[in-house]
Amino acid sequence: MNAPNDKIVRRYDDIEEEDNHLPNWWLFILFSTIVFMFGYWFVYHTLKLLPSPPVEYANEIDALKKARNAANPMSDDALASLAKDPAIVAEGKQVFASTCASCHGPEAAGLVGPNLTDNYWLHGANPTDIAKSMTDGYPEKGMPSWGPILGAEKVRKVTAFILSIRNTNVAGGKAPQGDPVN
Numbered sequence: 001m002n003a004p005n006d007k008i009v010r011r012y013d014d015i016e017e018e019d020n021h022l023p024n025w026w027l028f029i030l031f032s033t034i035v036f037m038f039g040y041w042f043v044y045h046t047l048k049l050l051p052s053p054p055v056e057y058a059n060e061i062d063a064l065k066k067a068r069n070a071a072n073p074m075s076d077d078a079l080a081s082l083a084k085d086p087a088i089v090a091e092g093k094q095v096f097a098s099t100c101a102s103c104h105g106p107e108a109a110g111l112v113g114p115n116l117t118d119n120y121w122l123h124g125a126n127p128t129d130i131a132k133s134m135t136d137g138y139p140e141k142g143m144p145s146w147g148p149i150l151g152a153e154k155v156r157k158v159t160a161f162i163l164s165i166r167n168t169n170v171a172g173g174k175a176p177q178g179d180p181v182n
């Protein structure tokens, strides 16, 4: 039975149930969200036309890190990220071969200077510690200061190389000197 106002009213056991039409504005929102859902799904997940929020977030963090490393290229983070770049490590290795191998050995396993492939360090093993050892040296102990000779950029590259070989424990290396480092 149709009530006025286009309402359908049903009555069972004296309980009245009204079946109202949903208002158009409400239906409009419902169907818009369904259409939006498909659009979103295709753009972000199927066709990947735009980076999804997690990817966007990771990109932003990457850009921030790069900017921070560029602003402070001698920081632990900046040096550690150089050590992951094979091209930089290879350049550092060349400088090491011509400049450092005479005292630290061709494989950095130690001669006059300590073994740089173990995980025992006299002056610390953080990236900044290694760069500092190299830059300032310990002239009274026979380690020249390389900062003025090599310049900051080469110091960074050689530091990257040393970080890449640290704790690789080349066979037949010189006995450990200094303290073990985690």
Ligand code: HEC
Pocket: 096, 099, 100, 101, 102, 103, 104, 112, 113, 114, 116, 120, 121, 122, 123, 124, 130, 133, 134, 138, 141, 142, 143, 144, 146, 158, 177, 178
């Ligand atoms: C003339 C010899 C000599 C040369 C060349 C030399 N070193 Fe050294 N190096 C030493 C000695 C000796 C020590 C140990 C200093 C000490 O006992 O405090 C040392 C220490 C170090 C340390 C600190 C190790 C630790 O256990 O903390 C680092 C890092 C290092 N050298 C890197 C280099 C790099 C990189 C080069 C080349 C750019 C280089 N050295 C060239 C002799 C040398």
